[in-house]
Amino acid sequence: MQMKTEELTIDCGRPETESSSHTDCHKVIMPVRDALDVISGKWKLPIIIAVSRGHKRFRDIERSIPKITSKVLSKELKDLETHKLVKRTVYDTQPVTVEYTLTPYAATLDSVIIALQKWGIQHRKKILGK
Amino acid sequence: MQMKTEELTIDCGRPETESSSHTDCHKVIMPVRDALDVISGKWKLPIIIAVSRGHKRFRDIERSIPKITSKVLSKELKDLETHKLVKRTVYDTQPVTVEYTLTPYAATLDSVIIALQKWGIQHRKKILGK
DNA sequence: TAAAGCACTTACCTTAGGGAAACTGGTTAC
DNA sequence: GTAACCAGTTTCCCTAAGGTAAGTGCTTTA
Numbered sequence: 001m002q003m004k005t006e007e008l009t010i011d012c013g014r015p016e017t018e019s020s021s022h023t024d025c026h027k028v029i030m031p032v033r034d035a036l037d038v039i040s041g042k043w044k045l046p047i048i049i050a051v052s053r054g055h056k057r058f059r060d061i062e063r064s065i066p067k068i069t070s071k072v073l074s075k076e077l078k079d080l081e082t083h084k085l086v087k088r089t090v091y092d093t094q095p096v097t098v099e100y101t102l103t104p105y106a107a108t109l110d111s112v113i114i115a116l117q118k119w120g121i122q123h124r125k126k127i128l129g130k
Numbered sequence: 131m132q133m134k135t136e137e138l139t140i141d142c143g144r145p146e147t148e149s150s151s152h153t154d155c156h157k158v159i160m161p162v163r164d165a166l167d168v169i170s171g172k173w174k175l176p177i178i179i180a181v182s183r184g185h186k187r188f189r190d191i192e193r194s195i196p197k198i199t200s201k202v203l204s205k206e207l208k209d210l211e212t213h214k215l216v217k218r219t220v221y222d223t224q225p226v227t228v229e230y231t232l233t234p235y236a237a238t239l240d241s242v243i244i245a246l247q248k249w250g251i252q253h254r255k256k257i258l259g260k
Numbered sequence: 261t262a263a264a265g266c267a268c269t270t271a272c273c274t275t276a277g278g279g280a281a282a283c284t285g286g287t288t289a290c
Numbered sequence: 291g292t293a294a295c296c297a298g299t300t301t302c303c304c305t306a307a308g309g310t311a312a313g314t315g316c317t318t319t320a
Contacts (some may be wrong), residue, residue, distance in 0.1 A: 003319085025185070032179065055155070070268065263318090278304090
C-alpha cells in the first residue's frame with residue numbers, strides 16, 4: 001500500500017509471498033524496537049529537547065518541562081547519561097554547579113525529534129477539528 | 131549547539147535569553163508528547179510495521195512480531211483502531227475472516243518509522259562495537 | 261536569622277503495562 | 291473423532307513507571 005522512497009524503505013512489497021516475509025519484517029521491527037528501548041517513555045525526549053534548547057541546570061530543566069518532578073528528572077538524566085546522550089559536568093564552585101549538556105551523539109536524534117514534532121502538530125490539528 | 135535546518139527546526143538558538151525560552155521550548159515538547167501519547171509503548175509501531183508489511187490476519191501479525199502475546203496484540207489493535215491508524219474488517223465467510231489494514235492516515239507515520247529505524251540501526255552498531 | 265535557592269535523595273504508594281496460561285466457540289483437515 | 295487452526299478473551303500475577311511529599315546539606319539574599 002504505502003511506499004515511501006527515502007533512503008530506507010518500509011519494505012512492504014510482496015504482501016502475499018509467505019516464505020521470507022517474516023524475516024523482512026524483522027529487519028524493520030528490530031531497529032525500531034532498539035530505538036524505542038532507548039528513547040521511549042514519557043520524559044526522555046522532552047528532556048533532550050529542553051537541554052538542546054539551552055536549559056543546562058537541573059532546576060532550569062525541571063521548570064522547562066511541564067509536570068515533571070525532580071525525582072523523575074534525576075532518574076531520567078542518569079539513564080540518558082548511561083546511554084551517552086547527556087553529559088553531566090560538575091564545576092567546583094561554591095556551591096557546586098552542575099551542568100547538563102547533550103553529547104554530539106544526541107544530535108543524531110534530531111531527525112527522530114523533528115519527525116515526531118511534525119507528526120504531533122498535524123495529529124493535534126486532525127483530532128481537534130481542522 | 132546543534133542546529134539542523136529541515137522544515138522544522140529544534141529551536142535551540144539564544145540559549146541564555148531567559149525571558150521567552152520556556153515557551154519556545156514547549157512548542158517542541160508539546161507536539162512530541164502528543165505524538166508519544168499515540169505511538170509510544172513497546173508494541174504499537176511494531177504492529178503498524180507488520181501490518182504495513184502485508185500481515186493482515188490476527189495470527190499472521192502475531193507470528194510476525196517476536197514475543198508478542200495474543201492478549202497484548204488484541205488490546206493494541208483496539209487502541210490503534212480508536213486512533214484511526216488501523217482498520218478492522220470482518221468478512222462474512224465460514225468461519226469469519228478478520229483483516230487488519232492500515233488507514234491512509236497511518237502512512238503519515240512513515241517518516242517517524244524511518245527515522246527510528248535508521249537511528250536504531252546505527253545505535254546498535256555503535257553499542258555493539260563498530 | 262529566616263527564607264529561599266540549588267541539586268538532589270528517600271520513602272511510600274498507585275497505576276499501567278505486560279507476561280503466562282488456559283479457555284471459548286467455531287471450522288477444517290486427517 | 292481428534293487434532294489443529296482461527297480470532298480472540300479471561301484470569302492471575304508481577305514489575306516498572308511514575309506521582310506525592312518531605313528531607314538533606316549547602317549557600318546566598320533580604
